[in-house]
Amino acid sequence: MVAVKQRNMILLLLFIGWAIGNFDRYFINYAVLSITKDLQLNPTSTGLILSSFFAGYALMQIPGGWLADRLGSRRVLISSVLMWSIFTALTGAVWSLGSMIIIRFLFGIGEGGFQPASSKLISQTFPTDKRAWAMSIMLSSGGIVSLIVPLLSAYMLTTIGWRTSFLILGGIGFLITILFWVFIKLPADLKDEEKTLAGDSHQGIFKQIIKTPLMLNLFIAYYSIYAINWGLATWLPTYLVNVRGLDLISLGWMQTIPGLAMIFAMYLAGYVIDKLPLGKEKVVGAMSCIVVGVLLYLMYNAPSVTTFVAYQTIVIIFISFVMLLLPAIILKRLPSSVTGTSIGVANTGGQLAGFITPLAIGFIVQTFNGSYNAAFGMLIILAIICTISLLTLNLQKGELLQADA
Incomplete structure (x- = not known):
């Protein structure tokens, strides 16, 4: 059993x-405005840059989860942070569209193992009734980042430029790698458990996970909600500047409001999900997806930027809830021995969405001569798909997998 002090240190490092x-x-979504000008790119090429990271990230989800189950979460986490730091720094040295796409793809490969391995580490070190809370703490850092990135990005891009900015981010990543190496330590009993799972007893679990109806629904739900999330995150800065007429500084201040909402939503969601009776997760999640779809329609048709951001803020709250609910179902329903692989399989859907959606929106916007009508319509349809996938979630099948494992 992991001591409270040690697991809190682990959670702090995962948060960082x-x-x-x-x-x-998030920074690339703002930097791409400068990158597009420097490399003279069209909207479709911009979409390729935004999507290339997610191609590598999606491809690494299942291998990353499998490696975390087989080799141990600590090794995968350290390797992941080191590799993404290298390619973050190299992003500042690109010279063409092709080099940017390759480096961002490899950055995605590097970061791809982090979430499956971190989820496994949480399941190993936290009791069941604390796992959603622990996951919410880790994921809330994304909300904090989304709060500071708009303002900090505007400052960095207008002072030191995008190339130097990526070099600095890479250097910070190297420091975090050292912290992971020094401070993430597992007790002897967990190390022995990981060695056991690396043996023959773990063979065949991957096939069981793939064939479980629970995982298929979660894969679709992950894809849908992440498509909405990354569709908004990657293209809203460009939309608000080009269509709504905001400058970078105004954009930065306006986007701090949804960032605050994401932080609040993550902490609240972690508490609520841990209190939900088993079996009620899918109903609450489906209702949240319905609200997201309605608010997306209202947001796009908002008469002013202020109203637009108000709807966006509420959308972010419900998206954040669903994004935490999905991994929490796995953490609570499945044993830690298969958490890495299970998260990897489900999250592949989310990261495929991150690859496809920015590219699709770029193509749609270029096809319709700068109009975002069809793009927002696509996001609303995805909210409907997410609702259906959650309502039809078969939680009993997950319990069967747990019994087999």
């Missing part, structure tokens, strides 16, 4: 690691 990884992912 997730924060710097998210900073880079």
Whole structure:
């Protein structure tokens, strides 16, 4: 059993690691405005840049989870942070569209193992009734980052430029790698458990997970909610500047409001999800997706930027709840021995959405001569799909997998 002090240290480090990884992912959405000008890119090429990270990230989800179950969460976490730090720094040295796409793809490969491995580590070190709370603490760093990135990005881009900014972010990543190496330590009993799971007893679990109807629904739900999230995150800065007429500084201040909402939503969601009776998760999640769909329609048709941001803020609250609910179902329903692989399988859907959605929106906007009508319509349809996938979630099948494991 992990001591409270040690598991709190682990959670702090996961919080910091997730924060710097998210900073880079959000920063590129603002930096791409400068990158597009420097490299003379069209909207479709911009979409390729935004999507290339998610291609690598999605491809690494299942291998990353499998490696965390087989080799141990600590090794995968340290390797992940080190690799993404290298390619974050290299982003500042790109010279063409092709080099940018390759480096961002490899950055995605590096970061791809972090969430499956961190989820496994949480399941190993926290009791069941604290796992959603622990996950909410880690994921809330994304909300904090989304709060400071708009303002800090505007400052960095107008002072030191995007190339130097990526070099600095890479350097910070190297420091975090050292912290992970020094301070993340597992007790002897957990190390022995990981060695046991690396043996023959773990063979066949991957096939069981893939065939479980629970995982198929979660895969679709992950895809849908993350498509909405990253569709908004990657294209809203460009939309608000080009369509709504905001400058970078005004954009930065306006986007601090949804950032605050995300932080609040993550902490509240962690508490609420841990209190939900088993079996009620899918109903509450489906209702949240319905609200997201309605608010997306109202947001796009908002008569002013202020009203737009107000609707966006509420959308972020419900999206954050669903994004925490989905991994919490796995953490609570499945044993820690298969958590890494299970999160990897489900989160592959989310990261495929991160790859496809920015590219699709870029293509749609270019096809419709700068109009975002069809793009927002696509996001609303995805909210409906997420609702259906959660309502049809078969939680009993997850319990069967737990019994088999």
